[in-house]
Amino acid sequence: MNFTRRFTLAGLLAVLLPVSATVAQVDSLPSWNSGSARQAIVDFVGRVTREGNPDFVPVPERIAVFDNDGTLWCEQPEYFQAAFALDSVKAMAPKHPEWKQQEPFKSFLAGDRTALAEQGEQALLTLVTAAHSGKPTDEFSKSVADWFSTARHPRFNRPYNELVYQPMVELLAYLRVSGFKTFIVSGGGVEFMRVWAEKAYGIPPEQVVGSSGVTQYQLDAAGKPSLLKTAKVQFIDDGPGKPSGINMMIGRRPILAFGNSDGDHQMLQWTMAGSGARFAGLVHHTDEVREYAYDRQSKVGKLDEAWDEARAKGWTIVDMKQDWKTIFREKP
Amino acid sequence: MNFTRRFTLAGLLAVLLPVSATVAQVDSLPSWNSGSARQAIVDFVGRVTREGNPDFVPVPERIAVFDNDGTLWCEQPEYFQAAFALDSVKAMAPKHPEWKQQEPFKSFLAGDRTALAEQGEQALLTLVTAAHSGKPTDEFSKSVADWFSTARHPRFNRPYNELVYQPMVELLAYLRVSGFKTFIVSGGGVEFMRVWAEKAYGIPPEQVVGSSGVTQYQLDAAGKPSLLKTAKVQFIDDGPGKPSGINMMIGRRPILAFGNSDGDHQMLQWTMAGSGARFAGLVHHTDEVREYAYDRQSKVGKLDEAWDEARAKGWTIVDMKQDWKTIFREKP
Incomplete structure (x- = not known):
């Protein structure tokens, strides 16, 4: 095996050095403007990863969950x-x-x-x-x-899976190098997301939680098995279903959650209700020039009750227009 | 951070050396007698982990799934x-x-x-x-x-969670040091297993797939959320449900599967039907002195149709009496 091919320097450093020392030496979030959102993220990660800090969290418990539509990629003009x-x-x-x-x-x-x-x-x-x-x-x-x-997006004329948010891709990578295990917890179909999520976000299929239909096991005449997708719903991973989905498929309470709409409200509540240091973040779509601007009145990605609770409780709100230098991933 | 505290020598070697070189230098399966079952396991792991071998499988695709009852721990005289x-x-x-x-x-x-x-x-x-x-x-x-x-087991007078099979615990660890990600895929309740599976097998909660009930999200008067376990079934992860559970919760087809009963039959078929190198194993309960002896006629853990297919197709059959030096994990 060629050692250098398998292990990047960054990966090696992550193993050989204390995690907090590694991440402090590089700018892991280059597409984020300086501001309270970026600062809140970096502060939180610093606190939970620094041994000896009262908020230190052991690596196996560093579970981070992300909504997908409107949080990791665009959800307009329709899902x-x-x-x-x-x-x-x-x-x-x-x-x-x-x-x-x-x-x-x-x-x-x-x-x-x-x-x-x-x-x-x-x-x-x-x-x-x-x-x-x-x-x-x-x-x-x-x-x-x-x-x-x-298929191409009607406004941006790019493949849909290129319309992922560059700052969030950086955040996912930053969390992973800080010892977090990153999960998608989305109302979207789990089989739809897994096809492209690993390449887009570095999140493997087994860390994608989503809605699913009942599949039916069958053998063909030659004895070859397949799973037939039926029209019957198995599980809806949205709203109050998100804590249930996390309970069923992850089995640990996350310490960090990010969403953008009322469909993420209960997931954020559930995350914040645990003991120890906690982080809840909301992406607020405020940039009609580079992306879209919507919240309380939107049919897709309505942000109303979760927004009120976030403001009341001091959860972190990311203002796309102010906080992000870049919106979408650079063209490959 | 104290470097030596965090990383064992074995873990460090697994990172710094080619995987196959590491595992060849130690006996990872000390509780297994020499024989065809042990040999089949070691041969398979060697083939899929050695770069350049036509059967080589990249690390992220090394998914291994294990039934629990009767495969990783005892299931008699009742589940x-x-x-x-x-x-x-x-x-x-x-x-x-x-x-x-x-x-x-x-x-x-x-x-x-x-x-x-x-x-x-x-x-x-x-x-x-x-x-x-x-x-x-x-x-x-x-x-x-x-x-x-x-609680104590009626025959062995030990806590139930000590009645895990030492050779299987070794196999799980051997697979992990060889780059596999190990999962439980059991008909048992996912919340029942997660309480003790990590300590018993080194398998974290998010890698336990099992049957589940519907949970209902609720807020108490103080706004504190909880998930109420209802009497409604969400998912039965048994028989043909096992490939469905793997599809829903893991999203990749395993390359290795181990079971012990007809409830694992479809999981084994599903695993073997993929392309490339594949391994299917069955634990055969043949040791009435040290554990129990049962197969085709048993009410609990009936092994009949899967047994026939295993013999017809040359799947690996582990004879507990012949293949295992020790049955249960040593007393701590």
Whole structure:
């Protein structure tokens, strides 16, 4: 084995030196402007990683959880997974001639937005479910990968998975080099995220918690097994479901949590209710020039009650416009 | 930080030296007799960890999954979690005077095994559910820890969590030093196992996959959150549920799986159906003197169809009597 190929200098330092000494010597957050948000993060990490500090937390307990949509990547003008689902329904339509006579597929495929809107939320859910069921898990993963390689965001004209926030990618890496284990805890589909999350964020599949459907084990005639994605919901990892998801899939209470909307409210409460040093952060979308500006009135990523509690309790609020030098990851 | 306190020599070697060189220099499996089972394990680990070998597997993909009951610890004369549940119902009885008139509690508390048996499997399930619901998660964890500190196995007269198999504990450690990430994938309750699994096996809570109930997020009058364990099933991680659980919670197909019963059959099939080098192992309970001997006819841990497929396909079968020098972990 070639030693230098396997271990970067930074990785080696992380092992050979005290963690706090390592991270103090480099600027781990170059895309963050100086300010109270950046300072709160660095202070917290310093306190929990410095041995002898009263707030010191042993490495195995340094669990950090991040919402995905609107926290690690963009969620406007619609959740990217919804865009994937609607594109998928269009792509699947030739194999489903019956959809021409069947709502909500009929209105959607005819581009009749008014008729579709009249059918309410349930119509959208039916379309999303159709895109996420009826195929084996490996086929679904391939369809996700294919979509990312061709679909482009309507405003930024870039592949959706390039629209991840550079400052948050840096924060994830900074936490990991400081001994944290980083998890995604998202309302999004766990199988949708795992296809690209490792490359985008350095978060491996087994550290992605999300919503899921029931899968059905089956053997083909040759005895080869597969998992069929059914239309039945297994678990919704959103709102009060996030603490439940953390309990079911991680089994430890995080010491740091980051979100951006009311869907993250309970996850932040749950994190802060533990003993010892705790950190809760909210990304506030304030930059309509470089990204989007929205909070209390937004249909996607509404930030209202969590915002009030954050202000009342002094949780850290990241102002995208003020706190971030760069929004999106640089083009590769 | 005191460097030597934090990093053992073995851990340091694992980082600084090629993995295969490290593990070849020590006997990692001292409780295993020489034989085909031990040889199959060592051969497999050698092939997937040696760079340049056609079967080499990168570290992040070295996922190993282990059933728990009957594979990592004893499961006779009844599943230990069932023993916990029945003891819990007895302990809870004074707070539930209504149980004296209510089946199956009435027969169980009166010690009327005949009447209880006549009520079938559903009766046992009702008792187990009563022990696992109606309290917050932290209170439940405490009740599990308390039980392990006082309950004793009827035959071995030791705390149940000492009845873990020493050779399997060695195997888990050997795999980890060889770059594997080890997971439990058990039909047992995930919250029951996490209380003691880290200490017993070195497997952290976030690497325990198991069955779970629905938890309900709630805030008390002071705004303090808790998760209430309800009687509703969330997920059953057994039989065909094991590949589904692996898919939902790990998101990668394992390259090594170990079980001992038909409840592990689909997990073993799923593991073996991937591409590249694969390992499937079955613990066969053959030692009625030091532990128990059972397979096709057993009510607990029945090994029948998986056994046939293992023999037909040349999966590794561990004969407890022949292959293991020691059964249980030494007394601390």
